[in-house]
Amino acid sequence: AQKVTQAQTEISVVEKEDVTLDCVYETRDTTYYLFWYKQPPSGELVFLIRRNSFDEQNEISGRYSWNFQKSTSSFNFTITASQVVDSAVYFCALSGYNQGGKLIFGQGTELSVKP
Amino acid sequence: ETGVTQTPRHLVMGMTNKKSLKCEQHLGHNAMYWYKQSAKKPLELMFVYNFKEQTENNSVPSRFSPECPNSSHLFLHLHTLQPEDSALYLCASSQARQSSGANVLTFGAGSRLTVL
Numbered sequence: 186a187q188k189v190t191q192a193q194t195e196i197s198v199v200e201k202e203d204v205t206l207d208c209v210y211e212t213r214d215t216t217y218y219l220f221w222y223k224q225p226p227s228g229e230l231v232f233l234i235r236r237n238s239f240d241e242q243n244e245i246s247g248r249y250s251w252n253f254q255k256s257t258s259s260f261n262f263t264i265t266a267s268q269v270v271d272s273a274v275y276f277c278a279l280s281g282y283n284q285g286g287k288l289i290f291g292q293g294t295e296l297s298v299k300p
Numbered sequence: 301e302t303g304v305t306q307t308p309r310h311l312v313m314g315m316t317n318k319k320s321l322k323c324e325q326h327l328g329h330n331a332m333y334w335y336k337q338s339a340k341k342p343l344e345l346m347f348v349y350n351f352k353e354q355t356e357n358n359s360v361p362s363r364f365s366p367e368c369p370n371s372s373h374l375f376l377h378l379h380t381l382q383p384e385d386s387a388l389y390l391c392a393s394s395q396a397r398q399s400s401g402a403n404v405l406t407f408g409a410g411s412r413l414t415v416l
Binding site: 281289292 | 304331333340341342343345348350355356358388390392394396400401402403404405406407408409410412
């Protein structure tokens with residue numbers, strides 16, 4: 186069975202702090218995809234990144250970076266120099282090779298960045 | 301309009317009412333989805349449509365009835381709901397592709413449903 190665990194329910198930081206959101210997944214598939222989505226208070230989930238299981242390179246996009254480690258089944262997300270606009274709920278999700286949009290989501294981590 | 305639009309944004313209904321949620325995408329996608337987001341629970345997939353054909357029903361009770369008249373529109377018809385059905389219902393769309401697990405979903409802002 187596939188499963189995604191985001192152990193951190195809520196995180197609160199002060200602006201300009203770095204923060205890491207943890208994501209641990211379980212799957213028996215050899216080919217799979219991992220995602221991060223952001224859900225601001227407006228409600229819509231905003232796509233941040235997709236990773237396939239064969240690409241363990243870390244990725245950096247501005248203040249965002251992702252650390253994918255198959256050995257520990259983790260796909261962690263770090264925000265550097267956090268800003269108030271980063272306040273949102275962040276979801277990690279998993280999809281199997283041919284599972285077309287059938288994302289298995291974690292519980293989400295609510296990040297609050299205070300000024 | 302661009303992206304994925306859902307209406308109404310908020311809906312309050314009694315258990316005996318019939319109502320519908322509407323989703324429209326302006327992205328030229330050919331796959332559409334309904335997800336349910338309940339408090340304290342992960343998002344759950346409800347239905348998947350590819351090229352207007354339903355390809356997934358995730359054991360959803362029959363009081364939820366989806367309809368996909370074309371690749372741009374998706375409805376969720378609601379009938380005889382229960383209070384525990386109160387949730388945020390999110391519509392999403394994507395391009396269907398061969399290695400479909402790679403599909404990146406674009407979500408709407410959701411319809412917040414309250415069942416009294």
